[in-house]
Amino acid sequence: MLGVKNLHKSFGSNQVLKGIDFEINKGEVIAIIGSSGSGKTTLLRCMAFLEQANDGIFIFDDLSKDIRSISKKEIKEIRMKMGFVFQNFNLFRNMTALQNVMEGLTVARKMPAEKARQKSLEMLKKVGMLDRANYYPDQLSGGQQQRVAIARALATDPEVILFDEPTSALDPELTGEVLEVMVKLAREGTTMVVVTHEMEFARNVADKVIFMENGVVVEEGSAEEVLSDPKQEATRRFLKRILRKEEEE
Ligand SMILES: Nc1ncnc2c1ncn2[C@@H]1O[C@H](COP(=O)(O)OP(=O)(O)OP(=O)(O)O)[C@@H](O)[C@H]1O
Ligand SMILES: [Mg+2]
Structure with a gap:
């Protein structure tokens, strides 16, 4: 593969x-x-x-x-x-958890916003971060930020x-x-x-x-x-x- x-x-x-x-x-x-x-x-x-x-x-x-x-x-x-998850999370500071996850779908893959939103919420749920969807990275712990980064990697259905x-x-x-x-x-x-x-x-x-x-x-x-x-x-x-x-x- x-x-x-x-x-x-x-x-x-x-x-x-x-x-x-x-x-x-x-x-x-x-x-x-x-x-x-x-x-x-x-x-x-x-x-x-x-x-x-x-x-x-x-x-x-x-x-x-x-x-x-x-x-x-x-x-x-x-x-x-491919999906990537790095040591230092690399989330955009000026975007919420949800926006961070959506970004790769709406920008690189041109997915319609509403569809991207649904998919992103689903991924945040998967990593146990649904209740923090509207938080900014600075309002999250390191572990939570990393789980958002994982949700972001998952959202694009990488191989x-x-x-x-x-x-x-x-x-x-x-x-x-x-x-x-x-x-x-x-x-x-x-x-x-x-x-x-x-x-x-x-x-x-x-x-x-x-x-x-x-x-x-x-x-x-x-x-x-x-x-x-x-x-x-x-x-x-x-x-x-x-x-x-x-x-x-
Ligand atoms: N951009 C770079 N420019 C110059 N040298 C680099 C660069 N990136 C890595 N190196 C060198 O390559 C070698 C391997 O680094 P690498 O980061 O791949 O190691 P690592 O196994 O990931 O280490 P760690 O467990 O500390 O993360 C090191 O000697 C490092 O100095
Ligand atoms: Mg290394």
Whole structure:
């Protein structure tokens, strides 16, 4: 459904992605884990064309070609079929929750306002935010803002949603409400790529876990394989460090 082969990305002389192979199928949830600076965000950004990769094959449904040869028009079409949820919510401050969710429908997709409104309210309901539809982002908690951002991503019926550490900017007591929504989506069969440090979530929800280090995929497999019985020393080291951090909290 969505994938890359031998993806390379450098910033100047800094080689950040060194030949990544990645593939997600319809209905799957894939968790990407790895230390800070390993290239997780860059991978997501390259797959979303927010960053121009240097080399590699890009795959989306029937399309499979050199990532550098994909036209602006193709990029636009592909991006219309993707949803994004970032660390810092990225809601428009001057718009209500409802307006934020409607925006992607009325502007990019030219959906009539009333239809967009109904669809948006439905999505806000899904993430438990219907009663806050007319609130502005500043009047919402971080967890609530992130749930609005998820509703916004869902509203366009994307084929896949890319999440980049959706809970890492949240106070610990607010991560639960966001993860709960994500677990629900996963159970409903939503195709999701999730960069996360939430090992519990990865273990319970991910069909596959990918561990990245220094711009390469070091290990991948089922959540059970990677998180409970890692083969690589680097994976073991990373998990030990994360576990220690969780205990400290
Ligand atoms: N726009 C940019 N310009 C220059 N270098 C960048 C840019 N974005 C990322 N990098 C570099 O790429 C490397 C990987 O960064 P990236 O954000 O992909 O890591 P990450 O795995 O998402 O880390 P974290 O867990 O901290 O979010 C880092 O060395 C970073 O400095
Ligand atoms: Mg990142």
